[in-house]
């Protein structure tokens with residue numbers, strides 16, 4: 001078993017380069033299936049969700065060539081089946097994007113029900129609603145999702161809830177459907193715009209991505225392209241919070257500051273300094289941190305994927321902060337772990353009340369999901385003493401070399417292999 005072992009109490013200082021966005025990459029990689037020519041993807045993050053996506057393509061018959069650490073050439077023209085291997089697909093929630101991409105290409109797809117972070121009920125009814133609107137039949141059968149159509153036809157797709165996954169899947173399925181599709185109540189996250197830009201660079205006709213109405217006119221052929229994935233908004237936000245929590249001074253490079261606005265605004269309210277440049281932000285602390293209230297919402301609201309990291313920072317601030325989770329049913333499972341480190345947080349349903357205690361103590365803790373894991377690492381960096389974070393596979397799903405990037409900023413964090421079980425040591 002591997003753990004991150006963190007000796008807390010060191011300020012983070014220096015520069016860090018942000019990798020490509022996980023949530024864009026896991027949509028763009030399956031989207032390559034829609035092209036009949038090779039594509040080159042640049043700025044692809046080195047994370048396990050990407051490795052699994054590339055492995056699925058390879059297992060299905062695509063040629064995947066590594067050109068450099070973050071650049072891949074993918075030729076999906078050899079794919080001639082529409083069934084995603086069960087073992088790979090169930091390891092990753094975003095494997096559902098293969099449904100939309102395969103349906104768009106072959107009018108058929110079969111993928112296992114997705115895995116991923118346990119954040120409460122994670123239905124895919126809106127994905128299936130979008131496929132049905134385009135003329136597909138959808139069946140759930142022994143843990144597999146089957147979708148098929150004689151012909152996909154452009155149509156109006158109204159999403160009952162704002163869903164990132166359903167919006168991206170609807171785009172993937174509609175891009176080659178005959179006629180005009182209109183996605184209403186679409187999600188507006190930066191990765192939705194990135195997927196649209198990628199598809200348009202292959203010759204698709206998608207307008208309105210980034211607003212709540214996306215119009216897609218189906219095209220018959222998608223050519224090859226070279227495309228660079230956008231920087232990861234949540235990785236950048238995580239480093240911003242880590243810099244603040246350790247009282248550090250960090251220049252975070254390769255970011256789109258506009259994507260970070262909701263995070264920067266909250267940090268400034270807490271008393272953190274944020275200076276924006278063209279493609280970087282500097283974050284530093286020179287005074288006390290103070291309470292604030294946060295409600296997570298779909299973009300451009302405060303991102304739910306930054307909620308655990310921000311809660312950790314607020315335990316270090318003066319006063320009582322209230323956090324309301326507006327996207328997921330169960331996104332406070334990490335609170336029990338933070339409490340082991342001395343945090344004073346009470347949770348009632350979707351609301352957490354954080355009493356700032358000003359300090360945390362190192363403890364053995366477990367990452368229960370990806371962003372919870374990031375929050376515990378931030379807590380460990382800010383705490384006195386040693387923190388051991390278990391179940392780090394969750395963290396490695398979505399952070400590219402987090403330990404090495406933190407080390408370069410002066411953080412005392414190492415990945416250690418421990419033989420044997422995951423029984424907690426007494427403190």
Ligand code: UD1
Nearest residue numbers: 023094121122123124125126127161162163164165327328
């Ligand atoms: C994506 C992100 C995830 C982020 C989330 C919200 C990826 C790979 N993951 O997840 O990190 O936390 O957006 O920003 O991009 N819902 C339904 N029916 C559906 C689909 C969703 O009711 O068919 C509900 C969900 O239960 C949830 C809300 O809609 O309450 C938002 O979910 P959604 O935006 O779909 O999240 P994901 O795309 O799974």
